[in-house]
Amino acid sequence: MKSIQFNAHHSPVGAFASLTLGFPGAKGGLGHELKGPADEPFYVGLEEIDREGYYQALPFFEASDDKSADYDVEGHNAEFSYPNRISHFSWESITRQFAACTDEWSAGDLKFRVITPYPTVPDPGLGDAEALKNAVCPGVLLEVEVDNSSSQRARKVFLGYAGSDRYDGVRVIGQDGLIGVGQGVATAIATKEPGFKAGVAWQPEMVVNSRQPDNEPFLIGSTGILWTTVPAGEKRTFRFAVGFFREGTATTGIKTRYYYRRFFNSIEEVLNHTLSRADQLIAEAKIQDASFANGLTEDRAFMHAHAVRSYYGATELLEREDGTPLWVVNEGEYRMMNTLDLTIDQLFFELKMNPWTVRNELDLFVERYAYEDTIQFPGDDTKHPGGLSFSHDMGVSNNFSSPGNSSYEQGGLKGCFSYMTAEQLLNWSICSSVYGLKTADHSWIKGKQETLKACLASMLNRDNPNPAERNGVISLDSSRCFGGAEITTYDSLDVSLGQARNNLYLAVKGWAAYKLIAKVFADLGLTQESQTANAQAKKAEATILAAVEPDGTMPAIIGEGVPARLIPAIEGLVYLDYIGFDLSESKPLVEALKTHLETVLKKGVCKFEDGGWKLSSTSDNSWLSKIYLCQAIAEKILGFAPDHEADKAHVAWLLDPANAYFAWSDQMLAGKACGSRYYPRGVTSTLWLD
């Protein structure tokens, strides 16, 4: 039996919001723009069948404290406190049905469902306002089902949460046909079901067991509760909406507001709209639950559902002051915006769900986050012409960084927080080529041909300033490093994946980039550029093949004598396969990568003792998003059988009690989420379905 004690996102699309639930205690709740769960108590409870005034609730809260002591310092007023009457359903008594869009808990006579379909977000430029409004409505649907058919008496049922915002208190919503509770104008839960009442107090008992039901809400409390009574002998299903709302400036640097502000002027409108579409939302969720799991094993269906949820909780559709849309994926606990080395991993999922968002991201990289540099050999201050690249990200925590700069990259370093100039150049080149080739958006790619030419020139320069000495692989570092060294997306890994120069992972990725832009150039009739790119691809192929050692593996850093061996050597294959390249043209390299992977994919080299994949033989640091990606490549391109033992290990990592609080996490140090927690990048798992 796998644990069901894990947090998962339950999010609208593009609202950077999440009802996070599932981990024991006050460890979830209604989070807005947060780096982790909101750590709020969340209540769904039902009166016990045989004890009036006693309740059992899902265990997403801690036992209540008595907060009256701050007001009643001499303790004369014990009369104000209520005895705790709400116990947790035991975890043993709870079952959980977890899919990508529906998460259902059952315990005793209570069922609780959170329903979050992920509608396609229409390209705002195409103007289908109604579809866009529905897609980005920042609401989430809940259902509570009470089976009181075997009871001889009416029982109370309640739902609510305690807000954790430090500015705005919790209020009662009683307008626009709604009854609800909310924190300021930012978060709320409401219903239109007849018979519900709303209360605010320090503890749910003050509302559901109120000694004076005619009391007005005690707004000093921070716990908002909705409740009603289910008659004896009856079954009832109640619907609720969770709403999120941010009114004003959403981001600085580039001033924006949330795109949904075009359609909604208040959280009450959001709540009403969500409830009005309940039937469609449930139907959509059902269809998507099936399609997101289609053909997957139980372990993979679980991981994919979990990853999709964490991705959507990080999405944010903004509107710039000129009315244009701006799509952001926030980087989980780090909250960096549109980190380009995540964009390339999320590419496959975004192209499936909302292809225009890829274009939107790539356009903004060109518009604002491109830069030109000079480059230098290690240990040599001579500056050679470099060329175009792109910043690591576009900012962090709602602040867009200045043009040409990320929030992350700093000069003077050789490790974490150094520049990723070469890798981001490859990432933009690959993403734009894949987008253009996959979507056949000819006018867009044609509009980018000068940028792609500049990318090619920049890649050539970074290989070697002297054309005669080029080998297809990155050999120089950006002068932005001030004598430091460029790193890769595996920023906190040891040199095996941390160093960009001569890195095998980047070499294969660079080879793929050359081949992709060669094809784009060919399609654009730019024969000479296409030939140049293809020639570089051949050089890269030769360099990589020359690095094969007698045991059939290739070292992590080409030509530097490192012992490390890498799984991500194979990453580059995926982009070519994805757009339908005939890989038989590159059979020697593909075969060499296959042999490499076969050789390293064993315990003690690139597998942990539990069978989980270990990206580098010399580090315990592993990224699940990249494992999923490499699994798909191994199976779909290199002909490996699915590694069920590894899947089981990866599921166990995510469900480890030390990790399960963070929903889906990426970076695992020997199976413990140590960074990149609460993270959007896991949707590389979408490749399992193709």
Place this chain on the structure above:
Amino acid sequence: MKSIQFNAHHSPVGAFASLTLGFPGAKGGLGHELKGPADEPFYVGLEEIDREGYYQALPFFEASDDKSADYDVEGHNAEFSYPNRISHFSWESITRQFAACTDEWSAGDLKFRVITPYPTVPDPGLGDAEALKNAVCPGVLLEVEVDNSSSQRARKVFLGYAGSDRYDGVRVIGQDGLIGVGQGVATAIATKEPGFKAGVAWQPEMVVNSRQPDNEPFLIGSTGILWTTVPAGEKRTFRFAVGFFREGTATTGIKTRYYYRRFFNSIEEVLNHTLSRADQLIAEAKIQDASFANGLTEDRAFMHAHAVRSYYGATELLEREDGTPLWVVNEGEYRMMNTLDLTIDQLFFELKMNPWTVRNELDLFVERYAYEDTIQFPGDDTKHPGGLSFSHDMGVSNNFSSPGNSSYEQGGLKGCFSYMTAEQLLNWSICSSVYGLKTADHSWIKGKQETLKACLASMLNRDNPNPAERNGVISLDSSRCFGGAEITTYDSLDVSLGQARNNLYLAVKGWAAYKLIAKVFADLGLTQESQTANAQAKKAEATILAAVEPDGTMPAIIGEGVPARLIPAIEGLVYLDYIGFDLSESKPLVEALKTHLETVLKKGVCKFEDGGWKLSSTSDNSWLSKIYLCQAIAEKILGFAPDHEADKAHVAWLLDPANAYFAWSDQMLAGKACGSRYYPRGVTSTLWLD
């Protein structure tokens, strides 16, 4: 030597904002709508004279942690951390000059001043937009003075803070002629001084000791630092502005925005406006520093300055959707809005500073927070006609409560959180009468004559339903108590001040209320109502005098045999004296109260062992705001000499290390701030000056 280690508010007017500083550690900072200090590190530091790259700073931060571990999980990148190079100036080396509007720290060659004059806020209805803009501009002026005249080398000086908001990160501001750092669009510090640079990092050392000065800001950090270099042999003074800004909906229930939004569209505009008025702000602060201390002993000048600061940090000028202004005083750590039993204590200060705000508060009580009830005798369910009263407050934590209801009052109780119906009726009646009589705002008081008639009727009913049995004192409880008992503003005190019925404190206050409204009615030509009120005052006087015991004291509860004795018995006198009543007409009562106070004002009865005043002989609970009020009454009306020993004790309470974090606090349990911390009510001390 008194301790200088205490937090104090440094606030603009009406912005519900505070730069709180002075307590050791990261225990102050830029707080917006908070119930206490923001708990942010705040940095003002200067390079050491003889060690380059080492700094001393005021001790308002903790030593830095290395936050890179979350990103660099295997610790390859120690290169990114900077050694701690900033030490605290020792408290022994620091002097602090603390006045109402200027707070200056000196240490070594550094001086740091925070300048917060409190301009009169013009009545918005009178339309002086420029004066109003200046008055409510949500900015605070800072000055940093560096004396490098004895140094042979240039030294760096820096200023900054780490933002504690969980939504928005810290950014660099470099527009509109400003150089600054800010958290989202909500808080910021900026300067226009030439030569300053801004950086963001995890620790100030990364900015001021940057190994790569050309690096862009590291926006992942949450610490924003402004710095420059002072040449050898020179003295420099630099000016900065702190800004606060909240864009959208400020409150629910009554939807409002901050009034300053009429004048400012961004925090940058606030920063610029504050800096542009620096000379005037400094001049105003100097004048006010003197006037707030005028004629006061050092102890009293300290307490009054402290109280004034805490009052302004709680003030909030809002604009309703129809454009009308709404003045709120937030209730310190409790954040209740316009608590009426605080309004009456703040009355004297508000009438001095901004009389129209009193009218504004009283109007909203009539418009939205008035109610009619029935009343009952204790232990008897029979409902008698009650009448008009007003809710305890208007809401809490930015949420206005529903019409006729406070956020606080609950039925079914006998202690804390019960109704204050009778007391709030007296409070509104007294405040409106005092406002009308003091300001001679005849048209306003004439417009309220029906309300005042209803107040009188309600007071009569609460005395006794049978006119023949009336004794001028409250004898019934509101039916809103559902059989519980009304309480007083001393909500968490024992029955001596906690019970409303027959309470000596309310009896004298009621006597004063009758006399005040009698005068108002007489002025309005309502002779009969005036006579009725005066007759009730006489009955109250007789009842109170009849309660005098052989020792010359009166019991806290009249006729119930309680042993408790109260200082606040004398409170009612102040309102009559304040508007110039001839108290010789009430000589027997005044003399009785004087004898009462003389008798109880001794250690073991109504003084603590340290000489501090103890409001009730049977409780260790004491409220400083009420002590200040009663001190003023004792001295100005009853002829007592100032109690310097008590003042010294009260200062010691505020400066106790257990209390000094909360700036000015009201409720002291044997000298420990146990409730009503970070509180606005202390401005009763304004009566010391009159």
